[in-house]
Amino acid sequence: GAVVSQHPSWVICKSGTSVKIECRSLDFQATTMFWYRQFPKQSLMLMATSNEGSKATYEQGVEKDKFLINHASLTLSTLTVTSAHPEDSSFYICSGASGDHNEQFFGPGTRLTVL
Amino acid sequence: GQNIDQPTEMTATEGAIVQINCTYQTSGFNGLFWYQQHAGEAPTFLSYNVLDGLEEKGRFSSFLSRSKGYSYLLLKELQMKDSASYLCAVLDSNYQLIWGAGTKLIIKP
Numbered sequence: 001g002a003v004v005s006q007h008p009s010w011v012i013c014k015s016g017t018s019v020k021i022e023c024r025s026l027d028f029q030a031t032t033m034f035w036y037r038q039f040p041k042q043s044l045m046l047m048a049t050s051n052e053g054s055k056a057t058y059e060q061g062v063e064k065d066k067f068l069i070n071h072a073s074l075t076l077s078t079l080t081v082t083s084a085h086p087e088d089s090s091f092y093i094c095s096g097a098s099g100d101h102n103e104q105f106f107g108p109g110t111r112l113t114v115l
Numbered sequence: 116g117q118n119i120d121q122p123t124e125m126t127a128t129e130g131a132i133v134q135i136n137c138t139y140q141t142s143g144f145n146g147l148f149w150y151q152q153h154a155g156e157a158p159t160f161l162s163y164n165v166l167d168g169l170e171e172k173g174r175f176s177s178f179l180s181r182s183k184g185y186s187y188l189l190l191k192e193l194q195m196k197d198s199a200s201y202l203c204a205v206l207d208s209n210y211q212l213i214w215g216a217g218t219k220l221i222i223k224p
Contacts, residue, residue, distance in 0.1 A: 034212075043202060043216040044158070093157045103148070104212060106157040 002028045004096050006107035013084055014115055020080045021110045023094030029074035030096030034104060035067075038091045050077055084114045117141045119215035121203050126221045127193055135188045135201050135218045143208020149177050149188045150202040152217065158202055161188070190220075198222045 003026040013019050023033060032051050036044040048064075050056035050071035058064045068080040077096075081088055091111050095104035118140045127133040139147070146165040150158035164170055164179035164186060176189040188201055203215040 044214050046212070046214070049211070091155075103160060103163060106159070109157040111155075 002026075002096070002098075002105040004030075004094065004105045004107040006092075006094055006110050008110060009108065010111040010113070012113045012115065015085055016083055018080055018082045019084055019112060020078055021092055021094075021112075023077045023079070023096070023107050025075045025096040025105070028096070028098050028105075030077070030098060030105075031074060032097045033071055033077040034095045034097070035069060035077075035079050036093045036095070038093060038109075044093065047079075081112065084112070086114045088112065089114045117205075117207065117213050119203055119205060119213055121201075121215045121218045123216070124219045124221065126223060127190075129193055129195060129222055129224050131193050132189065132191050133193060133220065135190075135203075135220065137186045137188070137203030137215055139184050139186070139203070139205045139213070139215075141205045141207045141213050144181060145206040145208065145210060147177075147179055147186050148202075148204045148206070148212070149175075149186075150204065152200045152202055154199075161201075193222050195222050195224070 005024045007022045035047045038044050046059050047062045048056040048058045048069050050069050052071050052074050056069040071077040091109050093109040095106045097104050121137045149161040152158040162177035169178045174191045179186045200217040200219050202217045204212045
């Protein structure tokens with residue numbers, strides 16, 4: 001099956017700093033990548049959808065200036081959490097989909113803890 | 116609005132069978148997915164249904180009725196490792212995945 005990697009797996013940072021999370025599709029071209037956030041004991045919440053080479057589409061309530069998404073190539077998307085605060089602590093998961101949208105392949109997730 | 120409903124939690128016994136139901140109301144339909152998610156890990160794909168009927172894959176089967184907006188995931192010969200959350204998700208007309216809140220399945224020996 002298709003493989004998606006995320007880096008880092010976990011990160012701890014101080015409040016006010018910025019954190020970048022990378023999402024890579026290793027063996028397929030992800031024309032669309034999705035970024036999710038999951039708080040404990042809750043389901044996945046879609047944050048944004050990005051297509052390669054174009055601006056991301058953010059879900060309602062997600063601040064695009066705080067969560068910067070770049071999808072510069074068919075195999076790499078990055079999410080930067082700017083000026084992170086403790087309430088941003090969460091499990092961030094990316095997924096990639098090829099031209100056939102019938103399945104999303106998930107990365108292993110990044111656990112962010114903001115102190 | 117779009118809505119996916121599934122039970123919050125279920126308990127079953129090792130070796131038994133359990134059925135996890137999912138009902139949905141979405142703008143359009145391009146398929147229904149079931150994912151398994153262990154605590155602290157990302158979801159992993161279990162099944163995809165786009166036509167009515169039952170799809171069997173080993174110990175797991177998934178059923179879809181589009182007219183009823185209903186699906187279920189059937190797990191047979193339950194093992195302790197099946198303890199996880201099971202997420203139902205529907206691909207809507209815009210090819211956006213609409214997620215249910217997940218069903219936490221607890222397996223008891």
